Amino acid sequence: MEFEILGNKDTRSGFGEGLAELGRTNPDVVALCADLTGSLKMDAFQKENPDRFFQAGIAEANMIGLAAGMTIGGKIPYTGTFANFSTGRVYDQIRQSVAYSQKNVKICASHAGLTLGEDGATHQILEDIGMMRMLPNMTVIVPADFNQTKQATIAIAEHNGPVYLRFGRPVMPIFVKPDAKFVIGKADVLAEGTDVTIIACGHLVWKSIEALAILKEKGISAELINMHTIKPLDVQAILTSAAKTGCVVTAEEHMMNGGLGEAVSQVLSRELPCPQEYVAVNDSFGESGTPMELMTKYGIDTQDVVNAAMKAIARKG
C-alpha cells in the first residue's frame, strides 16, 4: 500500500472551499458565522454571496436558533464557529431547535480537539463527538483531510437532516483523492491487512497511516479503516474487518468517553467480542502547546497507534 501525499493543508480550508462551491451551485445554501469568518475560511462564501451570509456576532445560541428558523422556507443553513462553541456552549439549542425539531441545519465545527494548540484547554473540546452522537436524528461526520472535508461539506447539503461536521486547524498531509466520492455512513478501507484492524477518524487517520509503515517493519499486517462517519456507523465495515483480523484499535482526537472508540465497542461487544484498544484522550483536559507536542503528550500520536496495535494483537492470545 502506498499513500501519496497530494499536498498539505488544514481541514478547515477544505470546509471553506466546499462551502464556496456550494455557494456557486446550490442557491438554497445559506451560511452563518459567530465572528470567526476568517478562522472558519468562510470568506469566499461571504464575498460571493453577501445576501446569503449572516454574521451572528459572538452569540452562538442565537446563531443556532436562527439557523433552525432559516430551514423554514427551505434554506440549508451552515453554521460556523469553533467546535467548543458549536456544541457544549449551545447543546440545548441544538437539542431542542435542531435535533428534536428535525431541522436541516449543518453545524460546522472547526478547531476541534487538542490540535487547536496554543489557545489551550478552554478551546480544546474533546467531548463534542460524544455530545453530538447522543442526539437522536443527528449525523456526525469527522473527515480525515482537506479533500475529504471539502467533499463532506458538499455531500451533506444533499442529506436532509441535522449534521455535525467536525474539522480542525493544523496543516496536515492530504491523501484522499480530489475526485473521491464522499458517502455518508460508508467507511473507507484505506489498507487491507490481516493482523489488526485500525479504525480512525479525523487527524488520527494520517497518524494511523504513519503507524502502518512502522507496523509493517515489525512484520505486522494492519487493516486501516477511515471511519469518517461516526453516526450512522458503518457496522458492516467494522464486523467484516474484525472477523478477519480478530482485534481492533480505535484512534481519535477525542475523549475516550463518548467517542468513536465507544461507538465501535458497542458494535463489537454485541456482535463480535474481541480485544479492542483505544487511542484517545483519557479523561483529561488539554493545555497550551503546539498541536504535535500535544498529540504526543496526550497519547494520540503515531507511536500510540503502533503500541495499541501491538497490545491488541498480544491480547488475541
Next chain:
Amino acid sequence: MENSALEKVASQVRRDIVRMVSAVNSGHPGGSLGCADFLSFLYFEQMSFNAESFDMDGIGEDLFFLSNGHISPVWYSVLARAGYFPVAELATFRKLSSRLQGHPSTDKKLPGIRMASGSLGQGLSVAAGAAQVKKLTGDKGIVYTLHGDGELQEGQIWEAAMYAAANNVDNLIATIDYNGRQIDGDVEDVMSLGNLAQKWLAFGWEVLEMDGHQFEDIRAKMTAAKALCGKGKPVVIIMKTEMGQGVDYMMGSHKWHGVAPNAEQLSAALAQLEESLGDY
C-alpha cells in the same frame, strides 16, 4: 371579526384549556388562560395562513412561534378551533403517543407547529431566522412570536433582540405575555425585568403596549404593529395580561402556573366559561 365572535372563541378555548389539563392532572393552565384572547385574535383575525393543508415551509403565509411552550394547551385549542386538526384530538393532550405533547414538538407531525419549544428563550432566534428567509425570498408574510415575561430572563432572548434590530428584521412581531408571574412567584421578586419597555427601546425595537384582554385594544395595537413592518425595525408588544384570566380562583397569583384543577375545581371553572362552540 366581531368582538362578540372573538369572545365566543376565547371562551371555548378557555373551556378546552381547563378540561385538557384537568383530564391528565398536569399542564399549565395559568398562562394558557391569560393568552387565550391574544391567540384567538391572532388566529381568527390577524394572521394569514392555510390550516387545511399545513406546510412546514409556510411560504406566503404568516408564521407563529410559541416560545414559552408550556402554555401549549391554549395553542393546541386555538389550532384545533382554527381548523389545523380535529378538535376531538384535544382529548389526547399529554397522553401516550399523542401528537399533543406536553410541550409543542414537530416529531409527531401535529399540523400548525414548526418548532419544538419548552426549553425557554429559543423562539425569538428561530423566528428571526424564519423572518430573514422571508425577506431573502421576497415573501411578504409576517412572523409572530409569543414569550413569557419570566422567559425574558434567558440570555438568548437578548442575543436575538440585538441581532434582529442590528439586521433590520422588520417583518417580525414579538409579543410578551406580561402577567408578572413565574413559577417561584412574582417576576418582580424572582428577578425584576426593570423597565421593560426601555430595555426593548434601547435594543432598537419599536415598542407597543397592549391590554391582552380587550379585543378593541388588541386590534388597534396589532394593526399598528403590522403597519410598522417593513420600516426597518422589529416590533415588540408588551401585552398586559392576568394569569388565569377567566377563572376567578386562578387569577391574582402565580399558583396556577403549572397546577391542574381537580374535578370540583374544574366544575367551578366551567361554570364561569360559556360553551360557545361546543366542547370536544
